[in-house]
Amino acid sequence: VHHANAGSLDTDVAALSAFRLAADRSNALATWNNLSSNPCAGTSPQPWRGVTCAGGRVTRLVLEGLSLSGSGALPALANLDGLRVLSLKGNALSGPIPDLSPLVGLKLLFLSRNALSGPVPPELGKLYRLLRLDLSSNNLSGAVPPEINRLDRLLTLRLDSNRLSGPVDAIALPRLQDFNVSGNLFSGRIPAAMAGFPAEVFAGNADLCGAPLAPCKEEAASSCPPGAAAAMAATKPAAEGGGGKGKMSRAAVVAIVAGDFAVVGLVAGLLFCYFWPRLSGRRSDRRHREGEKIVYSSSPYGAAGVVAAAAAGAAPERGKMVFLDDLSGIGRRFELEELLRASAEMLGKGGSGTAYKAVLDDGSVVAVKRLRDNPTPVAASSSSSSSKKEFEHHMTVLGRLRHPNVVPLNAYYYARDEKLLVYEYMPNGSLFSLLHGNRGGPGRTPLDWAARLRIASGAARGLAFIHHGTRRGRSGTAGSKLEAHGNVKSTNVLLDRAGEARLADCGLAQLGCCSAMSGYRAPEAPAPASASRPWATQKGDVYALGVVLLELLTGRCPAMAAGEGEEALPRWVQSVVREEWTSEVFDLELMKDKGIEEEMVAMLQLALSCAATAPEQRPKAAYVVKMVDEIRACREEPSSGRGELSSSSSMDESSAVSDSPAVSEGGGGPAVSQ
Numbered sequence: 001v002h003h004a005n006a007g008s009l010d011t012d013v014a015a016l017s018a019f020r021l022a023a024d025r026s027n028a029l030a031t032w033n034n035l036s037s038n039p040c041a042g043t044s045p046q047p048w049r050g051v052t053c054a055g056g057r058v059t060r061l062v063l064e065g066l067s068l069s070g071s072g073a074l075p076a077l078a079n080l081d082g083l084r085v086l087s088l089k090g091n092a093l094s095g096p097i098p099d100l101s102p103l104v105g106l107k108l109l110f111l112s113r114n115a116l117s118g119p120v121p122p123e124l125g126k127l128y129r130l131l132r133l134d135l136s137s138n139n140l141s142g143a144v145p146p147e148i149n150r151l152d153r154l155l156t157l158r159l160d161s162n163r164l165s166g167p168v169d170a171i172a173l174p175r176l177q178d179f180n181v182s183g184n185l186f187s188g189r190i191p192a193a194m195a196g197f198p199a200e201v202f203a204g205n206a207d208l209c210g211a212p213l214a215p216c217k218e219e220a221a222s223s224c225p226p227g228a229a230a231a232m233a234a235t236k237p238a239a240e241g242g243g244g245k246g247k248m249s250r251a252a253v254v255a256i257v258a259g260d261f262a263v264v265g266l267v268a269g270l271l272f273c274y275f276w277p278r279l280s281g282r283r284s285d286r287r288h289r290e291g292e293k294i295v296y297s298s299s300p301y302g303a304a305g306v307v308a309a310a311a312a313g314a315a316p317e318r319g320k321m322v323f324l325d326d327l328s329g330i331g332r333r334f335e336l337e338e339l340l341r342a343s344a345e346m347l348g349k350g351g352s353g354t355a356y357k358a359v360l361d362d363g364s365v366v367a368v369k370r371l372r373d374n375p376t377p378v379a380a381s382s383s384s385s386s387s388k389k390e391f392e393h394h395m396t397v398l399g400r401l402r403h404p405n406v407v408p409l410n411a412y413y414y415a416r417d418e419k420l421l422v423y424e425y426m427p428n429g430s431l432f433s434l435l436h437g438n439r440g441g442p443g444r445t446p447l448d449w450a451a452r453l454r455i456a457s458g459a460a461r462g463l464a465f466i467h468h469g470t471r472r473g474r475s476g477t478a479g480s481k482l483e484a485h486g487n488v489k490s491t492n493v494l495l496d497r498a499g500e501a502r503l504a505d506c507g508l509a510q511l512g513c514c515s516a517m518s519g520y521r522a523p524e525a526p527a528p529a530s531a532s533r534p535w536a537t538q539k540g541d542v543y544a545l546g547v548v549l550l551e552l553l554t555g556r557c558p559a560m561a562a563g564e565g566e567e568a569l570p571r572w573v574q575s576v577v578r579e580e581w582t583s584e585v586f587d588l589e590l591m592k593d594k595g596i597e598e599e600m601v602a603m604l605q606l607a608l609s610c611a612a613t614a615p616e617q618r619p620k621a622a623y624v625v626k627m628v629d630e631i632r633a634c635r636e637e638p639s640s641g642r643g644e645l646s647s648s649s650s651m652d653e654s655s656a657v658s659d660s661p662a663v664s665e666g667g668g669g670p671a672v673s674q
């Protein structure tokens with residue numbers, strides 16, 4: 001009977017020698033020759049290849065691509081009960097996977113690219129500390145045992161390229177980030193909980209169906225509108241019954257007619273919902289008599305489509321285009337008409353409105369934000385003239401925010417029904433798309449650590465400027481300064497032409513937007529529906545910045561992180577760190593960057609301090625800048641140029657993500673313990 005850590009260094013040495021005897025035909029483990037030497041004495045003349053110790057026990061065994069072979073080798077390792085990491089990737093080990101349950105401390109188990117056969121042993125379910133399990137590219141067969149679901153800490157499960165069969169819905173692991181069952185004989189429906197993974201992870205299983213693959217057969221039928229499905233069901237017996245009648249049954253006719261009515265009803269309902277507010281508005285309200293009505297249409301001409309309807313009625317008060325101080329971002333002035341003529345491409349919809357990329361007559365490009373038309377604290381005040389004044393004042397404040405890490409607001413258009421903000425266009429996308437776009441897919445270019453540090457630094461600098469750098473507003477009067485950004489999140493961290501990070505959407509929270517910022521909202525902030533204002537605070541911004549830093553470190557999307565609720569990502573990270581698995585939170589994509597563990601751990605501590613539950617414990621943005629810079633300064637000398645890479649060149653490095661345990665376990669940060 002084995003118990004965790006029941007063995008000693010002697011049993012470790014015996015296990016290693018048994019393994020070597022059984023597996024090492026090519027003498028790759030020659031350094032293990034002197035069995036009287038201590039594999040854990042770092043001072044021995046030749047350290048034992050692939051062996052790492054802690055506390056006088058062998059804790060890591062990493063022997064990759066060494067042509068180790070034989071079917072009797074693995075069972076010998078079952079005695080290494082102090083092991084945390086076992087990687088035997090890319091050897092020629094054969095035979096079944098033995099019962100490894102004595103290795104109860106294992107966190108990482110990599111047996112991929114061998115010739116292992118037989119089933120996935122149910123005993124693996126006892127390795128409850130496992131975080132990463134890679135059995136890919138072997139000859140494993142049979143079904144995945146339900147015991148695998150006991151591994152509730154598992155982040156990686158790779159079973160691809162085997163001959164495994166049965167349903168995949170036997171796998172229900174809530175924390176999986178890295179999952180692959182492609183190239184097997186799995187069958188049946190992909191459970192909804194797994195539909196978020198890209199199709200590639202399920203590819204090469206002839207009988208799997210359901211999202212993200214093609215719908216299952218029954219599903220394909222039931223995805224028709226209910227009326228049509230009823231009609232199909234009703235016509236089936238008639239058609240199949242054949243009999244040469246060639247007539248539809250009464251039930252079929254009834255079903256088709258009912259279906260038609262349902263469709264007509266639905267369309268009429270949609271048209272009603274669409275037009276009623278406009279028609280009723282025309283009768284009862286003066287909204288349409290003022291200003292321009294601008295409709296950015298995404299159809300029917302694809303991206304070409306800023307369609308302007310001229311002012312309705314007498315249009316006594318037309319809106320106007322106002323240009324702010326500095327036109328460096330957009331180059332020149334233009335009239336609203338030119339903006340309306342521009343071809344527009346929708347960049348996305350957010351809480352504050354919809355953003356478009358618009359190409360003007362001379363080919364210059366601007367970003368236009370069309371604010372959602374909601375009664376805002378600024379716009380909904382007593383009279384329309386005062387709300388206009390407040391809006392204009394707010395725009396003047398925003399227009400003065402000039403900093404290399406802030407997206408400049410160059411112009412705005414104000415009419416009662418339509419508010420457009422014109423910004424410099426940021427051609428290199430958002431941090432959100434760089435971090436999460438196409439993840440797991442073939443076109444994905446990983447974002448390396450140097451680029452992430454540079455983005456972190458830029459975002460923090462932008463925020464520190466907003467918080468502390470704008471005090472000396474020109475007028476010097478109260479209210480001439482923006483108190484807080486109010487909507488810090490990864491879609492609002494954009495990359496400019498030089499690859500420098502800039503904060504977008506500054507100060508739009510104060511216009512009443514951004515109810516969708518969950519995941520970044522500080523615990524003390526009022527619920528989105530709450531009327532209490534203002535909820536854009538500096539402490540709230542620092543919390544959100546902390547979440548962005550955690551996003552950079554973990555590669556996880558705050559809104560989709562481990563659980564629901566506003567604090568999901570910080571809470572998840574804290575729980576992993578508390579259990580002393582610190583290094584397990586880091587993004588798998590960062591594993592190819594070597595020697596960055598300490599920097600990541602330092603950044604993690606900084607991020608968690610920003611995301612502290614108690615607002616008074618959070619640092620100021622300027623301190624975050626200082627700390628990020630210190631982390632960057634610690635990079636070794638040759639890397640001084642690396643940090644300056646433009647985002648595009650840093651993204652060119654597309655080498656495959658290595659899942660070597662070198663980074664993912666232990667490895668030295670102060671908060672990491674074995």
Ligand SMILES: Nc1ncnc2c1ncn2[C@@H]1O[C@H](COP(=O)(O)OP(=O)(O)OP(=O)(O)O)[C@@H](O)[C@H]1O
Nearest residue numbers: 347348349350351352355367423424425426430491
């Ligand atoms: N100046 C800009 N240049 C390039 N892309 C931009 C610019 N401003 C916004 N975007 C992009 O347009 C998309 C939509 O932005 P928008 O600000 O409307 O939504 P959001 O950031 O998701 O939410 P919110 O409105 O709450 O800030 C985002 O992906 C954003 O990255």
